[in-house]
Every structure is written in structure tokens, then in C-alpha cells.
Amino acid sequence: MTVAADKLDDAGRAETGRMVALDHVTVQYYQRSRVVTALSDVSFIVHPGQSVGILGTKGSGKTTLIRLLAKLEQPMTGRVVHHNMTASWPLWARTGLIRGMTVRDNIRFTAQLYGRAAPDLIRSVDDFAGLGASMDRLLGDLPASTMAKVMFSAAVGLDFDFYPIDGLNATSDLEFRRKADETLQMLRRRAAIVLATGRAAAIKQYCDVAYVLHRGVLTHHDTIDKAIRYFRTCSAEPGEEAAS
Amino acid sequence: MSDVSNAISNQLRVLKAVTFREAKARIGLNFLGVWTEFGRLSVAIAVFSVMRYITSKGIHRGMEIVPFIATGVLMFWIFRRTLMLVSTTTLSAERYSFFPQVTILDLAISRGIVNIVLYVILSFVAFAVFMIAGVSQPIYRPAYVAMLLIVSGFYGLFAGIIFNALCTRIRLVRPVLQVALRILLMTSGVFFVIPEIPYLFHGFALWNPLLHLNDLMRQEYFGKYKAEMADFGYAMEWLFWLVFFALVSERAMRPRVERA
Numbered sequence: 334m335t336v337a338a339d340k341l342d343d344a345g346r347a348e349t350g351r352m353v354a355l356d357h358v359t360v361q362y363y364q365r366s367r368v369v370t371a372l373s374d375v376s377f378i379v380h381p382g383q384s385v386g387i388l389g390t391k392g393s394g395k396t397t398l399i400r401l402l403a404k405l406e407q408p409m410t411g412r413v414v415h416h417n418m419t420a421s422w423p424l425w426a427r428t429g430l431i432r433g434m435t436v437r438d439n440i441r442f443t444a445q446l447y448g449r450a451a452p453d454l455i456r457s458v459d460d461f462a463g464l465g466a467s468m469d470r471l472l473g474d475l476p477a478s479t480m481a482k483v484m485f486s487a488a489v490g491l492d493f494d495f496y497p498i499d500g501l502n503a504t505s506d507l508e509f510r511r512k513a514d515e516t517l518q519m520l521r522r523r524a525a526i527v528l529a530t531g532r533a534a535a536i537k538q539y540c541d542v543a544y545v546l547h548r549g550v551l552t553h554h555d556t557i558d559k560a561i562r563y564f565r566t567c568s569a570e571p572g573e574e575a576a577s
Numbered sequence: 578m579s580d581v582s583n584a585i586s587n588q589l590r591v592l593k594a595v596t597f598r599e600a601k602a603r604i605g606l607n608f609l610g611v612w613t614e615f616g617r618l619s620v621a622i623a624v625f626s627v628m629r630y631i632t633s634k635g636i637h638r639g640m641e642i643v644p645f646i647a648t649g650v651l652m653f654w655i656f657r658r659t660l661m662l663v664s665t666t667t668l669s670a671e672r673y674s675f676f677p678q679v680t681i682l683d684l685a686i687s688r689g690i691v692n693i694v695l696y697v698i699l700s701f702v703a704f705a706v707f708m709i710a711g712v713s714q715p716i717y718r719p720a721y722v723a724m725l726l727i728v729s730g731f732y733g734l735f736a737g738i739i740f741n742a743l744c745t746r747i748r749l750v751r752p753v754l755q756v757a758l759r760i761l762l763m764t765s766g767v768f769f770v771i772p773e774i775p776y777l778f779h780g781f782a783l784w785n786p787l788l789h790l791n792d793l794m795r796q797e798y799f800g801k802y803k804a805e806m807a808d809f810g811y812a813m814e815w816l817f818w819l820v821f822f823a824l825v826s827e828r829a830m831r832p833r834v835e836r837a
Contacts, residue, residue, distance in 0.1 A: 422676075431601075441597065
């Protein structure tokens with residue numbers, strides 16, 4: 334069933350005064366001379382401290398959903414509400430910084446943009462990602478996964494209230510992945526997260542609530558196990574491909 | 578803190594951050610961007626000065642020929658480069674897509690500020706080099722010279738915002754703009770002062786505010802030339818209307834520009 338958000342204002346604001354919500358959101362793309370519906374009348378609310386899992390196969394609309402929650406896209410119809418909660422960019426993003434600038438300058442820009450002390454954020458990212466001398470090298474000269482590490486570390490260092498996550502583990506650096514796993518568990522306690530993935534195990538590990546996104550339609554399930562069962566049914570349909 | 582002061586401080590914070598990023602991107606590694614710009618200006622000033630020297634003399638109406646050409650070139654280049662950079666803002670906006678608080682207007686203003694500051698610095702470096710080399714007297718009123726350069730830069734900034742909006746809607750605008758800039762180069766007093774224009778054409782020539790700025794520039798740089806036909810009020814009137822139309826066109830085209 335799709336969760337109705339008709340009483341969005343009452344539900345969210347009256348209870349805590351803080352929330353992130355999608356309210357009857359529809360997104361369509363024009364692709365190869367036909368209209369593709371990425372999200373169809375999607376509604377749900379995320380409260381502070383809640384960890385929401387979105388299970389979806391490849392092409393189910395997960396990335397669009399996460400981009401909407403990160404305010405990187407606008408819906409065609411419906412609305413995305415961020416009420417008294419600051420939202421991060423998608424964790425593990427591999428874009429967003431300038432490759433022609435040093436890592437240090439990229440972090441300095443991000444700190445200035447969010448009104449934080451640049452030296453503190455630089456130190457925090459350096460400690461987390463362990464970049465050392467690479468901090469003063471051009472981002473474009475470093476491995477592609479460095480951008481994902483910097484974006485992850487900076488987002489954590491900026492203490493947002495809400496973190497949208499599109500898939501997990503964009504790096505093969507085992508030490509960084511271990512730290513990132515620990516950090517996600519820590520984030521679950523202090524912030525709200527929405528994790529969109531095709532891996533049922535990740536949803537079990539990090540989330541309290543689970544939805545299944547299938548062909549642009551979001552359905553809520555009472556338990557994570559029920560969501561996983563429904564997701565497996567959807568994945569078994571002809572033409573479906575498992576997401577990473 | 579009230580909502581208004583909060584909004585202003587947020588806006589200033591975003592502008593500061595984007596200006597920092599644009600400055601870093603513009604200057605580049607090892608100041609390569611600054612050297613490129615300096616080289617480009619030096620070539621233009623040298624070529625035009627030699628041409629002018631060959632066709633007339635080393636002194637033009639009591640003004641040394643190298644600073645005479647340099648003031649005109651710098652005044653026009655600060656306008657042209659700012660306009661060209663700002664008018665392509667939409668094409669660079671993708672780099673900021675992960676930061677939704679950065680708008681096209683923030684990016685346009687930041688690019689303009691970076692270019693204006695860079696050109697004012699380069700201009701005064703060039704003027705200092707001329708003085709050291711003995712081809713120019715000291716600047717008569719440096720603060721006025723700086724102000725006129727900044728006004729010319731603001732022309733470029735606000736005209737650039739208008740053209741950024743127009744170019745998103747009408748593709749033909751960009752080649753037309755290139756032609757218009759070439760005509761402006763020839764008619765803005767880069768190579769001459771207003772009294773040299775045949776009286777018959779004064780009515781047409783004097784509508785161009787850059788011509789007024791260039792004449793005033795020569796007055797403030799040399800001190801011995803009087804820009805009797807130039808009107809600073811007229812130049813500021815143009816600036817006022819450019820700001821007005823820039824803000825209107827930016828607001829009107831914002832949804833389309835953001836989708837582009």
C-alpha cells in the first residue's frame with residue numbers, strides 16, 4: 334500500500350516540528366521518444382532519528398527518490414518538504430567537487446558554503462579519510478574513489494540532520510569501509526537516514542523501517558522481513574535486474 | 578536573528594564560498610590563469626600601440642600613446658571578458674548541482690566579481706610597469722581610474738546576466754553578441770577620444786556609455802585631457818537600467834535556465 338501523506342503537516346510538525354517528507358510526488362522523464370515514470374504518486378515521512386530503508390531493483394526509481402530527498406531535483410507534481418531539518422547530499426556521491434582544485438580547497442569551499450570553520454572540517458575529513466599529503470593534490474590526479482571518500486567524510490563532518498544514501502560502499506578501501514560502517518551506525522542514533530539499495534542485508538543492518546520501490550510505486554510494509562519477501566517477489570518478475 | 582538578517586547572512590555566505598571556488602578555478606594552478614590573461618592583454622596593448630604609433634605619433638593630444646591605448650583596451654576588455662564569462666554561467670552551473678543553495682544568480686555575480694577584481698589588479702600592475710619603463714606619467718587620480726574600471730566591469734556583469742538568460746532561450750543571440758562586441762570595440766573610444774569623432778556622428782556615437790567611460794578614463798589617468806563631452810551621469814543611468822533589466826530577465830528566465 335502507498336502511504337498517504339494527506340495529513341503531512343499535522344503528522345510531522347505537530348509531533349516533533351521536524352521532518353522530511355515526500356507528498357504525492359510524481360517524476361517522469363522523456364526517454365527515447367516515450368515517457369518513463371520514475372516515481373508515481375510517492376508519499377512518505379521521515380522523522381528525526383528514523384532509519385528508513387528503500388528496497389528496489391535496478392531502474393525502480395531509487396536514485397530519483399534519493400536526489401529528490403537531497404534537493405537535487407524537483408518533482409513534476411507533489412512536493413518535497415524539509416521542515417527544520419538540514420539535508421546532506423547523497424552519501425557516497427562520486428560527483429559534486431571540482432577535479433581541477435585541490436582536496437583542501439574543495440573542502441574549504443564546502444565549509445564556507447555551510448558556514449562552518451574550514452580548518453575544523455579539513456581536519457575532520459583528513460582524520461576520517463586518511464588522505465595525508467593527498468589533501469594538497471588536485472582531486473583529478475587522485476583515484477576516482479577519493480571524491481566519494483571526501484564527500485562522505487565532509488557530509489559526516491557537517492552534522493546534517495538528514496542523510497539520503499544511494500547504495501553503499503563506493504570504495505574498495507577496506508579500512509575506510511569499516512569506518513564508514515561504524516559511522517552509519519552512529520548516524521542512525523543522531524540523525525535520520527534514508528538508504529536506497531537493492532541489498533536486503535544492508536536494510537536489515539541499518540534500517541528500522543522498510544519500503545519497497547517497484548517500477549516507481551512505493552509500498553510500506555509492517556516489518557523489514559515482509560518488505561524483503563515482497564522485494565524478492567518483485568525481483569523474480571521477468572525483466573527485473575538486481576541492483577547493487 | 579530575524580528571518581531577513583538570517584537570509585542576508587546566508588546569501589553572503591553562499592556568495593563568499595562561490596567566489597572563492599570561482600577564483601580558484603579562474604586563477605588555476607600556479608597562477609596560470611592570471612599569466613594567460615596578462616599575456617593576452619599585453620599582446621593586445623602592444624599590437625594596438627604599435628599600430629597607433631605607426632599611423633600617428635608617440636604622443637596623442639598630449640597623452641603618451643602606450644597608456645592611451647592601454648586605458649582603452651583595459652576598459653573595454655574588463656567589460657567584454659566579464660560579459661562573456663557571465664553570459665555562459667548556465668553552462669557551468671552543473672558543477673554546483675550538488676549544492677542546491679547555489680543559484681545561477683550567485684554564480685553569475687561571483688564570476689563577475691572575480692573577473693572585475695582580477696582585471697583591476699592587472700590594470701594597475703600594467704600601469705605600474707608603464708611608469709617603471711618610463712612610457713607613462715604617474716596616474717593623475719588612481720581612485721577614479723579604479724572606479725571607472727569597476728563601472729565598466731559592472732556593465733559586463735549585468736549585461737552578461739541578461740545575455741545568459743537570452744542565450745538559454747534564443748541560440749542565435751550568441752553569434753549576434755560576438756558581432757556586436759566587435760562593433761563596440763571600434764566605437765567605444767579604445768583608439769580615440771570624443772573630439773576626434775566627426776561632429777556629424779556625435780549624436781550616434783555618444784549613446785554608447787563605454788565611450789563616455791573611456792573619455793573620463795583618459796581625463797582621470799592623464800589629468801591634462803578634459804573630457805568635456807563625456808557625462809558620468811549618463812554612464813550611471815545605463816548602469817541603473819542594466820541592473821534593472823538584468824534582475825528582471827534573470828527572474829523571468831530562472832525556471833528555464835535551471836532546467837537547461
